[in-house]
Amino acid sequence: MLENNLTKDKIISEFQKKTKDTGSSEVQIALLTKRISSLTEHFKKNKKDNHSRKGMIKLISRRRRLILYLKKKDLKRYEEIIKKLNLRK
16 A cells, blocks of 8 residues: 555656645546556456456546546646656557
């Protein structure tokens, strides 16, 4: 659990716009991406875990909505976050 908090703090500090920024779209997208990637690794071992899979689908749709919001509001920030997280080709 402590390791999880350290990676979360690292992600927040990397993507925040100013100090004490934990709720901006970039931070939320980065945290959701980290959770989705860890769940993807989980599913490689546990193929039949459909309850967690449903939760992951919700996370993916929340991240997609945040990305679309950011694209609509500020195209430059959208392009930066997509490039940084390597989400789209």
